Amino acid sequence: MTVVDPTVFDGNRNLLFTVAYRILGSAADAEDAVQDAWVRWSSADRSQVADPKAYLVRIVTNLAMDRLRSAKARRETYIGPWLPEPILTTADPTTDAGTADDVSMALLMVLENLSPLERAVFVLKEAFGFSYAEIADAVQRTPDAVRQAGHRARGHVQARRPKFRPTRAQHREVTERFFAAASGGDINTLMQLLAPDVTLWTDGGGKVRQAMRPVVGAEKVATWMAGVSKRPYEGVEPSAWVFEVVELNGSFGIVISGAGRVIGTLSVDLDDHGRIAGILNVANPDKLGAVTAKTVHEI
Structure with missing residues (x-):
């Protein structure tokens, strides 16, 4: 042998x-x-x-x-928009964008x-x-x-792809401001952060409740995000949601947990002006295994 x-x-x-x-x-x-x-x-x-x-x-x-x-x-x-499976990553803080x-x-x-x-x-x-x-x-x-x-x-x-590449600090700042505005239902701040033609993709894979088509436009996206923050999701009340800013796929994103499990991730993509051009929300339980396991990959 x-x-x-x-x-x-x-x-x-x-x-x-x-x-x-x-x-x-x-x-x-x-x-x-x-x-x-x-x-x-x-x-x-x-x-x-x-x-x-x-x-x-x-x-x-x-x-x-x-x-x-x-x-x-x-x-x-696939049922609804298909998004990649998010992973937790780690990189040298000086790594370029x-x-x-x-x-x-x-x-x-x-x-x-x-x-x-x-x-x-x-x-x-x-x-x-x-x-x-x-x-x-x-x-x-x-x-x-x-x-x-x-x-x-x-x-x-x-x-x-946009020519603009935000620094890690800039991406984190926008991510945190977006999270605070979305979780607080602050439509005015959301409108300031979002590009006019921003697109929100939500991937539930037919397993959990999510938008079946991309949501396009700042007003529609802001209204959607503010509304979601006030409703129970998969049996978990908004007051029981736990949000954590982590390094997700090479930059900063948000892991959302509740009732002892990960229920979704949020990532934002910025345009050439530093505004949010894309929001990617992965909620399909089949795609949350790597984040749930807290496996961190070097990039």
Whole structure:
């Protein structure tokens, strides 16, 4: 029986998870991909592996791409808006906003519109700095095909992401002001914070009560948020809700708990003027496992 030394794999486990998570937008699916990569690594002839890190990234990338293809079909029948699964993260306080943005909920939503190949190429190139030659080897395509996929992906992302990147302090300040105004039903302050064309996405997955379509426009969103703060949710009275500002997907977000369980998360995305352009509310219990477990991932 071959004895498998877990040191090499464990040393790359966080990298493999972050690659898979960025490709899939699901912590649960990313963990499964990492586990499958371990199985393949365990049975591989490692004497023939010159670069274990590159080999493992290749395995997990292809596993994640395969999972994404089947996930896209399932998401077409998803009840209500589909949002990525939030994760708790940790980063050096001096990390620049662009690096933190690599795993933001808003960016993961933009990546949903890419093909599995485009998404994998974008993640490996933009987030991890792999060369096109290295990516071509990982995804088993020609360098030219990979370069073209990367160009399409980068153009798509740049067209949909604001040029403005708030500092961590700015993002936290806006998040806290938004939370205070929303929980207090302060529509006037909400209107000051929201961009005119702000969009609110609420993901209940058909499991809990949420808006079945995006809510668009500052007045509608402010009214919705103020109204929600006054009504019981899933049997929990507003007075029993517990709010915690945490680092969520590379920046600051809010975890909402009640009756001994996590009942949702809130993230905000800012436009070029520092106003809230997007609000992402994940309440599907199936997507709150990573936050409930308080598993923190390095980015």
